[in-house]
Amino acid sequence: MAPAVALIAVGGTACTVPESLGAGVKGTPGAAGLHDPYFPKLGNGGYDVSHYALTLDYDPKTRKLSGTATVTARATQDLSAFNLDLHGMTVHSATVGKDPAAVNRAGHELTLRPRDEIPKGSTFRAVVRYSGIPSAITDAAGAQEGWLKTADGAVALGQPTGSMTWFPGNHHPRDKATYETAITVPKGLTAVSNGELRSQRPTSDGKRTTFVWRSAEPVASHAATVGIGSYTTSSYRPEGGGVPVYTAVDKTVAPRTAKLLARIPELTDWAVDNFGPYPFTSTGAIVERSGDIGYALETQSRATFPEASFDAETLVHEIAHQWFGDSVTPETWQDVWLSEGFATYAEWLYLEDFEGIPASESFQEAYDTESNWDFPPAAQPDAEHFLGAPVYDRGAMVLYKVREAVGDDAFHEIVRGWAEKHRHGNASTDDFTAYVEGESGKDLTELWDIWLYGDAKPDQP
Structure with missing residues (x-):
């Protein structure tokens, strides 16, 4: 550890603390x-x-x-x-x-x-x-x-x-x-x-x-x-209104991604119908070459993608994160299933609404995938696994089971209400379970014990 040294300020910036800053204060380090x-x-x-x-x-x-x-x-x-x-x-x-x-x-x-x-x-x-x-x-x-x-x-x-x-x-x-x-x-x-x-x-x-x-x-x-690069950029407000869009795409991949980029307004409007008012002032995407980055991420207001991951389901996943992850942010990283589970469930909703694949089929596929039972979504074993498969798929299974327990209409209102209640804030797993039970009027202890916290795969889905 280097010794503390006083440094000469370069262009000191005025502070909003009064001139008597700290006079008589006996503070401790943060x-x-x-x-x-x-x-x-x-x-x-x-x-x-x-x-x-x-x-x-x-x-x-x-x-x-x-x-x-x-x-x-x-x-x-x-x-x-x-x-x-x-x-x-x-x-x-x-x-x-x-x-x-x-x-x-x-x-x-x-x-x-x-x-x-x-x-x-x-x-x-x-x-x-x-x-x-x-x-x-x-x-x-x-x-x-x-x-x-x-x-x-x-x-x-x-x-x-x-x-x-x-x-x-x-x-x-x-x-x-x-x-x-x-x-x-x-x-x-x-x-x-x-x-x-x-x-x-x-x-x-x-x-x-x-x-x-x-x-x-x-x-x-x-x-x-x-993002810094030689980008093809586009900035526009969709016809008829909607959320303004800004996209920046590496020029070498721009021709191959234009068709899906054009769907951003449509998919954002679809997400608004499902999740409530869009939480930010614009939407969009940054798309890089696949060799430059290895995964997509929900960077706020414009998610970032490698070309290899820029497909409709991943785009929906990252758009959903604007509500769940970016606006409603996990209280700690142990609560990250609230972000990834919702975004994965949004993929299931997309498949249901656009591809005619019922959410029940997506649920069954997740249930049948053995790696999803390695640990409960709300109790990852360590930092190495905090974004493991159960966080995504079992997180989505929890939401499917809530929908099944409360009914489609009530579930739709719960999802929108959750996004509104914690808009631009943070929320924990306990906040979510309490909110669902309060809004639905149901005791869902058994559901949480099996699907959210349970170590073992239940015999029946």
């Missing part, structure tokens, strides 16, 4: 983790982030990323110091309010110690300037996450811990925040992020372009993204 069941060191205690302002500059040739992260947060305790999650990179300076902050690095933990302690309830602003060549994280299941180099740029995929590879933050799903992300890239490339494109302008030397994106609705950091 916790270095939020004790998530599978990622206990992920996230940090002592504060809640309300907004990230990220200024990024990326050169695909050198792979160097330079960034300034301005983190606006509220102290939830008297703070003498607090942590941010950051993997790799070199920190050049940090300030809290107008003053330099002392900095420690220990693994993924970046500790800032402000000059004066921060009183509980105060809003403060921390600025961290950093640079380096971001390195991807290989997660417990062997997948690459984080800032991923592509053939012509980069793409950031953050689930569950990868966002710490490209900006310092409180990287646990329960600390959601709004974002403004400004990305400068070489001329001829496009930079895409969550939310809405606010501006696109050349730099003074004309050699680069800066794209500014804004997410007005809160984002869990694992659903934040940046």
